[in-house]
Amino acid sequence: MGFHWSSRVLGSLVVFSLFIVAGSSLWGETGDELWTAAEMRIEKYRKGDVIITVRDKDGRPVPNAKVRLQQTRHCFLFGCNIFLWGRIEDSQLQTAYNERFAELFNYATAAFYWASYERQRGRPDHDYTRRLAEWCREKGIVVKGHPLAWNTADPIWLPDDPDEILRLQLARIEDCVSRFRGLIDRWDVVNEVSEYDRPEFVTRRAPKMSAMWKKVGQMEFTRQCFETARKANPDATLIINDYVTSPKFERVIEQLVDQDGKRLYDVIGIQSHMHGGTWPNERIWEICERFSRFQVPIHFTETTILSGQRGWERPRPWVTTPEGEEYQAKEVVRFYTMLFSHPAVEAITWWDFSDLRAWQGAPAGLVRRDMSPKPAYTELYKLIKQKWWSDETLSTDSQGRATTRAFAGDFVISAQAPGFSEAKESVKVEWRKPNEFVVVVEKEG
Numbered sequence: 001m002g003f004h005w006s007s008r009v010l011g012s013l014v015v016f017s018l019f020i021v022a023g024s025s026l027w028g029e030t031g032d033e034l035w036t037a038a039e040m041r042i043e044k045y046r047k048g049d050v051i052i053t054v055r056d057k058d059g060r061p062v063p064n065a066k067v068r069l070q071q072t073r074h075c076f077l078f079g080c081n082i083f084l085w086g087r088i089e090d091s092q093l094q095t096a097y098n099e100r101f102a103e104l105f106n107y108a109t110a111a112f113y114w115a116s117y118e119r120q121r122g123r124p125d126h127d128y129t130r131r132l133a134e135w136c137r138e139k140g141i142v143v144k145g146h147p148l149a150w151n152t153a154d155p156i157w158l159p160d161d162p163d164e165i166l167r168l169q170l171a172r173i174e175d176c177v178s179r180f181r182g183l184i185d186r187w188d189v190v191n192e193v194s195e196y197d198r199p200e201f202v203t204r205r206a207p208k209m210s211a212m213w214k215k216v217g218q219m220e221f222t223r224q225c226f227e228t229a230r231k232a233n234p235d236a237t238l239i240i241n242d243y244v245t246s247p248k249f250e251r252v253i254e255q256l257v258d259q260d261g262k263r264l265y266d267v268i269g270i271q272s273h274m275h276g277g278t279w280p281n282e283r284i285w286e287i288c289e290r291f292s293r294f295q296v297p298i299h300f301t302e303t304t305i306l307s308g309q310r311g312w313e314r315p316r317p318w319v320t321t322p323e324g325e326e327y328q329a330k331e332v333v334r335f336y337t338m339l340f341s342h343p344a345v346e347a348i349t350w351w352d353f354s355d356l357r358a359w360q361g362a363p364a365g366l367v368r369r370d371m372s373p374k375p376a377y378t379e380l381y382k383l384i385k386q387k388w389w390s391d392e393t394l395s396t397d398s399q400g401r402a403t404t405r406a407f408a409g410d411f412v413i414s415a416q417a418p419g420f421s422e423a424k425e426s427v428k429v430e431w432r433k434p435n436e437f438v439v440v441v442e443k444e445g
Contacts, residue, residue, distance in 0.1 A: 031281030041341035047405045048431035061400025065417035075408035077347035079107025096371035102139040115153035133183045147191035151209035162212035177232035186237040194244035226264035241269030269301035278331040292344035299347040308363035320363035329375035415439040
């Protein structure tokens, strides 16, 4: 099936064409210079001009009306994996986990690792996932499934025949994507394609999946997975995700096209597990620049900054420390600010939310094991819900108009004037398009 242009991707083309012209001068600037200009870029790339006109029901402008533009949701996806939802035995900790997650994020990554998702053949964990996704929808949180295909571990029941494994893998993709259509419409389709043949995967962790992948071919298998996902849900957002940021990943992306040369993916996913220390500004910017040439949105899909001893060696215990938490908070502000200031980036996903059962056992959470917030949580909240959040009260001029700039997202406009009843409208603000809204108020009585 040919490539499906989602509205998100079509809109993003404007972003990239503008950035190629406006942002090319930033190439090669120092980290300090990139940081200094970040606020200017955020103002330019994350906000849109808003014109609100208040009229009466006969179309006449209403001057001196009080207008409030109140943001309810970001367009940008601020997220985290949500792997402990419903998995914590202590009910108080579970409640705290859920509440703090929903307070901060509008995006969640749900686990679809085949070996743990379908421990018994024919009995995938769909019921749990549906409950999770429905809870997220109630909280205004968009859900992404991760991953549909990855050779990190073989299901214990997997047969030996590579052809049968391929059939089962494609059937799994079709089942998951079609079953959750409308509830989960974003997918990391194939994970870590660039180095699928790492020795530990081939010989120890997933020898059967790896053998199948090798037989079918690195890119042929990947293409079949994407084509199957697209057929199962033509409206889905399909992501190619990798920890590799070298030209090796670029070559994978270049080849991920159908027989007509059309893209099979909608989004490029970049992992940024920074256990050894946070990337400098120059590296952040260079990676964003390099992958923006593909003219699709970039998602930072797995972001980790530690609040304890840094490095990949696992100390026992590996705990959060006051000094580490101070470092994590400072670096979270810098890393998120740099990414939010780049127009190609449309999502950032943290990994993991809590130190409890975090990947590698590392102090990677924004909250501690007892679910108390670390300084990084507080600082990130200040960015997402305060600094990068629009809530303004304006007054209309003689033409009944009020103007401002606001962060892209969902808003409620309320308007009230003497002698008129209050009126409200729900609107969406975009920075790439005109944002002109009319609110009609009616006379009281």
